[in-house]
Amino acid sequence: MAEILLYIEYDENKILDASYDLITGIKKNNEGANVSGVIVLHPDFILTDEIKNNLKKFGLDKLYVLKSEKPFFEKTEEPFLISGLIKNINPEIFILLSSTTGREIAPTIASILDTGLTADCTKIEIENIEGKLKLISTRPTFGGKLMASIICKKNPQMATVRVGTFKKEEFNNENLEIVEFNFPSFLNLKSEIIEYKKNEKNEFVNFQNAKMVFAGGLGLKNKENFEKLKLLCEKTGAVMGATRKAVDKGLVSKKYQIGQTGASTTPEIYVAFGISGAIHHIMGMENSKKVIAINLDKNAPIFKYADIGYIEDAAKVLDELLDSLN
Ligand SMILES: Cc1cc2nc3c(=O)[nH]c(=O)nc-3n(C[C@H](O)[C@H](O)[C@H](O)COP(=O)(O)OP(=O)(O)OC[C@H]3O[C@@H](n4cnc5c(N)ncnc54)[C@H](O)[C@@H]3O)c2cc1C
Structure with a gap:
């Protein structure tokens, strides 16, 4: 079955609401397709049953969990880990949030996979043409004066989507399949963190969950x-x-x-x-x-x-x- 892969983001031990929004938005409009997520776990993140239930509730069918026993540099290493996964599972479409992380890692992933990426989309449509998925990504251009709808001729067709494009809704999803990969088992990481100190003063501005x-x-x-x-x-x-x-x-x-x-x-x-x-x-x-x-x-x-x-x-x-x- 055609597969759409989504990048799932978290902060501390909480999945971003914007990731749940993305899951529902994509699943609702593509009920025939398999909507999967990929989450890259740092050692201090715990994938609780509550998180798994929420992912299922908001429409996810399958979750690829990339697990590490050691901390790593997410911005430099995640693109290699995710590309490695994508080469193995061959999803037709890969969508990320247009968040700070999404914007940083998506271009590197597109480059490693030699595919196209439409950044900062405000609308996503997916057509199913004889079992093959076509991603139509729409984004403002010419300083917001025009909206451009862009298609990508290679798989995975990639896009980053603006936060707020979709809204999460409870979805009647029965199962969530979990597939775990431990790395660096399938990939040689180029760097290693010897000591890991958590930044007590959180520099991240959490706009995504702001009321x-x-x-x-x-x-x-x-x-x-x-x-x-x-x-x-x-x-x-x-x-x-x-x-x-x-x-x-x-x-x-x-x-x-x-x-x-x-x-x-x-x-x-x-x-x-x-x-x-x-x-x-x-x-x-x-x-x-x-x-x-x-x-x-x-x-x-x-x-x-x-x-x-x-x-x-x-x-x-x-x-x-x-x-x-x-
Ligand atoms: C490619 C590109 C990307 C950009 N990306 C961004 C972006 O991500 N985010 C962004 O914000 N901008 C971005 N900009 C800049 C954007 O176009 C505007 O220049 C900017 O948003 C204007 O900021 P401002 O409203 O603070 O300043 P101004 O446009 O100078 O407006 C100041 C306002 O304050 C009002 N004012 C003055 N005194 C007072 C007072 N005492 N009390 C109340 N009101 C007062 C004035 O009437 C005026 O409306 C980008 C521009 C380009 C070209």
């Missing part, structure tokens, strides 16, 4: 205001985001950037403080449920995407919100 995102743009003007925005996030449990201009001006670290060349997020509430609403930024947050925008310019494009808009000084609103929490 609220408070993002700042150049309208916040200085670092001090970004520190205040950070404090507001800490007090309310929101995740901080930023525009590329704010990052480029050195007001905030690059890890907070949302947009075409940053992260994607789909929170319940997205608050834009002093953000103009350029298409490159919108591409990273347009699937947010409720958008609240604060901007001095009543003609700022962000208001076209906002459910609630305030024509106000963003720094003043920030101060008032912080005061109200004291």
Whole structure:
């Protein structure tokens, strides 16, 4: 049976919601196909029964588990491990999230397998033509002015998909087959980690599971205001985001950037403080449920995407919100 392989991502000991979303999105539209996942396990990750049940519940048929007894460099070694698996199982399609990891490893995998990759897709369609699967990947082009639908002539046909393209749903899946590989049994890794120290200070910004995102743009003007925005996030449990201009001006670290060349997020509430609403930024947050925008310019494009808009000084609103929490 035709096989579609998905890359399953996790953070700490939790599968990302975005991975569950991807599983349901692909399974729902391709009920005849086998939807498999590949997960690369570091030694500290435990594949619990709860995780297996969730993967099954949201539509996964088979899980390839690549297990390591030793820690390894994921960005440099995962592509070789996954390509090794793909050469063995020959899926027709391989899809990853357009997350930081997905964006980093997908091009290397495509290059090792000598196949094509469509990055950052906002729509995925799979046609079944006489038992053969054809992936049609759609993504914005020319700065978001046009949508291009791209097909790949070689297998596996590869794509990375924007977070928020699909939503997880419970699926009536009966079985989840688990196939385990221990590496480096089938592959000679090029490097070895002698000592492994966990970074206690988590540098990863978890946009994918964020319920609220408070993002700042150049309208916040200085670092001090970004520190205040950070404090507001800490007090309310929101995740901080930023525009590329704010990052480029050195007001905030690059890890907070949302947009075409940053992260994607789909929170319940997205608050834009002093953000103009350029298409490159919108591409990273347009699937947010409720958008609240604060901007001095009543003609700022962000208001076209906002459910609630305030024509106000963003720094003043920030101060008032912080005061109200004291
Ligand atoms: C290939 C490419 C990729 C890109 N990728 C990204 C990306 O991933 N993410 C991203 O964000 N951008 C990206 N950009 C840049 C993007 O096009 C915009 O330049 C950027 O998003 C604008 O950031 P901004 O809204 O902070 O700044 P500006 O566009 O300068 O807007 C500042 C806004 O603040 C308002 N303002 C000013 N003072 C105040 C105040 N006191 N109170 C309230 N509002 C105020 C202004 O009215 C204005 O609307 C990319 C660009 C290119 C070409």
